[in-house]
Amino acid sequence: NAGVTQTPKFQVLKTGQSMTLQCAQDMNHEYMSWYRQDPGMGLRLIHYSVGAGITDQGEVPNGYNVSRSTTEDFPLRLLSAAPSQTSVYFCASALGVYYGYTFGSGTRLTVV
């Protein structure tokens, strides 16, 4: 089992560029989420999904889009990158509401 796989690990973008952060899990987990981690602010939820075709907004959804066409994949799209989106992004998945999340290793994004 690979667990939760995130790509790329590092990315530098120019302001205004768009890109997609990839997330895939091979554990048949229904729940998937995207978080951003910033110093002193912990992890903040961007978007989450409770199954294929179902997504919802978290605490900080502005500037990001998601889709969940399959159980395995949950990509995060940055529509027009801004320096405020410089952060470490984590994708996580869980079997269900009683289970903790399994986290990917993160994507460190810098927007210049």
Next chain:
Amino acid sequence: AQSVTQLDSQVPVFEEAPVELRCNYSSSVSVYLFWYVQYPNQGLQLLLKYLSGSTLVKGINGFEAEFNKSQTSFHLRKPSVHISDTAEYFCAARLNTGNQFYFGTGTSLTVIP
């Protein structure tokens, strides 16, 4: 609104000493509570969780936590820490009626030789 508060941003402790990392949550409904550990440049790993039942929960690496409903707390403890415990620790809560996890801001534990 649901929130999780970790009262200490940094906790230094000497090797083999006990440690307690504090976590409080605010919620008017039942919650599921979790502790995660993050080693440098890695993702988060689940240490332990409380869903219901016994208020003392044991996790991996010798950690345990106690759920206290009256004080709305879920403090993490270890009786004797090792150098390898140096990491960032996050408390998280999930309402039993919702799908969102709420994380605290983290506590950086530094074990001093």
